[in-house]
Structures are given as structure tokens and as C-alpha cells.
Amino acid sequence: MSTVAVVGLGRMGSRIARRLLDAGYAVIVWNRTPAKAEELAAHGAEPVAMPVDAARRADAVVTMLADAAALQAVTEGTDGIAAGVDDATTVIEMSTVGPPAISRLANALPAGRLLDAPVLGSLPEAEAGKLRIFVGGPDELVAEWTPLLSALGSPLHVGPLGAGAAAKLVANTTLLGTLGVLGEALALADGLGLSRATAFEILASTPLAAQAERRRPSVESGEYPLRFSLSLARKDADLIAEAAAAGGVDLRLLEAVRSWLRDAEEAGLGDADYSAVLARIAGTAL
Secondary structure: OOEEEEEOOOHHHHHHHHHHHHOOOEEEEEOOOHHHHHHHHHOOOEEOOOHHHHHHHOOEEEEOOOOHHHHHHHHOOOOOHHHOOOOOOEEEEOOOOOHHHHHHHHHHOOOOEEEEOOEEOOHHHHHHOOEEEEEEOOHHHHHHHHHHHHOOEEEEEEEOOOHHHHHHHHHHHHHHHHHHHHHHHHHHHHHOOOOHHHHHHHHOOOOOHHHHHHHHHHHHHOOOOOOOEHHHHHHHHHHHHHHHHHHOOOOHHHHHHHHHHHHHHHHHHOOOEHHHHHHHHHOOOO
């Protein structure tokens, strides 16, 4: 079975590494903070000192990082992934970074092969191997690495290199937009004097029913368990806005949600779960 390096051991990357270990892959790991590799090492992963070391020893290098700047930091330079790959190495970029970052990464790799494969889902899906994976790249390379991706979830080949990053932005537009509409619906109910219980009964009869039911315990308790940070959601909204501008697309609803996320982050909610924007919109306190 192939040797896979996982670069970036945050909340998602660490779970991806553990899934690959459980699937029988030999896993090499690197993280800027070495302590994050300790638990994985106890389960059989091999930590290395630099991203270049991981790339030199792996058949595939999976990157899962916070943003395009972090991706650039671990791929470029003498200690980066690009310095360690050869013509037989595949880099599988799974972060949400947008199409321009994928183009930059492709240009930075003097050798090796590249897939972009961002994921839809959060911690429970990553742990259970139920992520939805949007894959961009040539047919042959996608087919070669579909077994590995299938250990993490359900891969969907959406087009050539860069299409995966584009697909993730489309998906996130719906997630952020739904959250914004739900928050404003609750705020309107408050403003019109309807009780919160009545508001949720109304929403149960609308296209927002599933999301309203899912978010109701958090809205009523003021507790928003961390699955995906609000600061990262704001970053994703910025990526969507940049992509829309580049494509000449007018996304007025997205801009409204983006402004709510910025307001919430400025109010100190950046490290809270992104659904805490509901508290900001509805005017409730965490």
C-alpha cells in the first residue's frame, strides 16, 4: 500500500491522517507545531522535521491547511513540499484555498502531479470517513487516487485541475447563505414580536426546516460547539467574493452574509463556531 504524507495536522488534517492509518496506509506527518503529531505517532504515524522530508518519502502528499498563505509557506522554498517531490509523487491539496492558489501551487511544483480535492463536511464526517470530496485533475490521476480518497469519504470528479477548488466555493456559498437567511428570519421574528418557539414552528414549514431544527439547540442555549471556526468561514466568504469578482458574477446575498461574518469576527467571535454568527444576526449574546 502507498505511503502518504499529511502536511497540516489541525482539526481536519489530524483526522484525515488517522483515517488513513486506520485504512492501512503508511502515514508520514508534519505540522508547524510538532506536538500535534504526538498522538498520531502513538498510532503508527511517522513525524518528520520538514515538509520537504515528507515529500521525499511519500507516494502522495496530502495538504490540509488554513488558507492560501499557509499552503504557500509549506510548499515553496528549500524546506517546502515542492523541493521534495519527483515525477512519481502526487500532491493532493485538500484545503479550501480557491482556484488561484491551485494555479500557484501547480506552477511551484517543478515535478510531481497535482490534484485539488477540497472537502465538504466537518469533524464528525472526517472521523467517520463520510466527507464529500470535490476532485479536480486529469482522469487517469483521479482514478489512481480514488481508492485513497474513498477511505476519507465520497469523491466526485468535477473537472480539470482547479475545478475542485471552484466546486468547494459553490458549495460553501449555499452553506453560508443558508445560515445568513436563517439568522435574519429569526431576527425578523423577534422584531415582529413572535416568540422564539413560534419562530421555529414557522421555520419547520419552510425550505429552512432542516437547518432550523439542526441549529435550534444552539440558538436557544447560546452554546455553539466548535466544528468550523467563524474566522475560517469569513476567509471562505472572502474567497467566494474574490472568485465572483474575477468571473464577473454579482453575488449580493453572499456580500450580506460576508458582512455579518466580518461583524461577528470584529465582535470577538472569530474563534467560535461559524454558526455563532446567528447570535450576532439575531442580537442574542453568547
